[in-house]
Amino acid sequence: MTEFWRAPLAETVRTSQRLARRRVALSDVGNWLECYAEAAPTSSNQGAANIPFQRWFHFKEAFSPKFVADTLGALPYKVDRCLDPFGGSGTTAVTCRMLGISSDVIEVNPFLADLIEAKLTPVPAASFCASYDRLLSDLESEPGDSLPIEGMPPTMAEPGVKGRFVFAADVYATVRAIVRASAALPPDEARLLRVLLGSVLVPNSNVTINGKGRRYRRGWETRPRSAADLIASLDDAVDMAAADLTSYAGPRRGRHVVHRGDARSTLANVDTADVAVFSPPYPNSFDYTDVYNLELWMLGYLKSGPDNRTLRHQTLRSHVQMKWHETQRVAASAALEDTLGALRRARRDLWNPHIPEMIGFYFDDLAMIFAQLRRILAPGRHAVVAIGDSQYGGIHVDVASILVECVQPLGFRLTESGAIRSMRNSSQHGGGFELSEHCLVFERV
Secondary structure (H helix, E strand, O other): OOOOOHOOOOHHHHHHHHOOOOOHHHHHHHHHHHOOOOOOOOOHHHHHOOOOOOHHHOOOOOOOOOHHHHHHOOOOOOOOEEOOOOOOOHEEEEEEEEHOOOOEEEEOOOHHHHHHHHHHOOOOOOHHHHHHHOOOOOOOOOOHHHOOOOOOOOOOEEEEEEEEEOOOHHHHEEEEEEEHHHHOOOHHHHHHHHHHHHHHHOOOOHHEHHHHEEEOOHHHOOOOHHHHHHHHHHHHHHHHHHHHHHHHHHOOOOOOOEEEOOHHHHHHHOOEEEEEEEEOOOOOOOOOOHHHHHHHEEEEEEEHHHHHHHHHHHOOOOOOOOOOOOOOOOOOHHHHHHHHHHHHHHHOOOOOOOOHHHHHHHHHHHHHHHHHHHHHEEEEEEEEEEOEEEEEEOOOOHHHHHHHHHHHHHOOOEEEEEEEEEEEEHHHHOOEEEEEEEEOOOOOO
């Protein structure tokens, strides 16, 4: 499996066609993968901007379909069922679907779980487009569509706070009206429409999503987005999805299950898999609940402040935006203890004093994941992980080396590792490319 992620795209296509199960059109697999931009790193979704289904929603924090295909093709055994404990945008599940391989994915974010379900569900394009046209022609705003949701950030809709707001009043009301009206559609069509509506929220807002949060666009006050702009963007998204469904959806290939919830506990619902392929959140203090805050509130996934707090507590402890409860230590690693000691000594120089505890919690959570994988994966099966390093106060957190030590007592042996790409440091550390993203291949012993 030596550096399998560096395979040329043409080789990936040939391997994928060899892997594809019966009733899967080999031309579909090849045509789908050939939309990938080969120059992009396979651990990033940058190269998937033109791949059907993947292009439905811009999801930066993901590996590519090529990475999944290369992983499955490099294993020394046939894969009938693949597991991804951190489903994200559904790259693993969608790639498996295109190959006719069954999958289990887990996703705690309800919007992203719907995104995965929408990609996996063969909705007839003609019926969906007809339903969408009827919804728009009958759409009428009601007084409640303009009202804020309890607990929603006060800047979400105009007038906002001190003249700053994310959505103009007509855009906000139109989004809420479409969400309300979509409830009358068949469930699969309603889910798909919410996902596509979610994909056009940021482009029709006054903000961009960058790094750990939102930033107002430069000159947003002089370049307002209107409800007409929103509908035009949504029309384009619906047309694009309809084209993908027409070309590639077909019958459901394999058995695909989307488990909704916290991976640390929801893995108990998975009985067995031949391989686990995943990329957990990195310990870089990104709160992904906050990153997808607009979609969660505007599309009705969050209905109150307590809903938001509950969801945030169900995420991996990879950030300091939450006050985490102290738990019993699980991860055992000499490298981890050395790192935690260095971070504690530098606590006064860190941008947040709780960073040492967060790093410890993070590896405890990953140890919990691998304890479940020991039950799910038979001896000789593999867990393939894409994971990145962090740095705080000039102290390097060598995530790959620490994880190797943490999972060894849990029954996993490292068989291959390699750097996939270099990542940029945070701005407070100069913004240079000093951090590494690794692919780690573990064998269940």
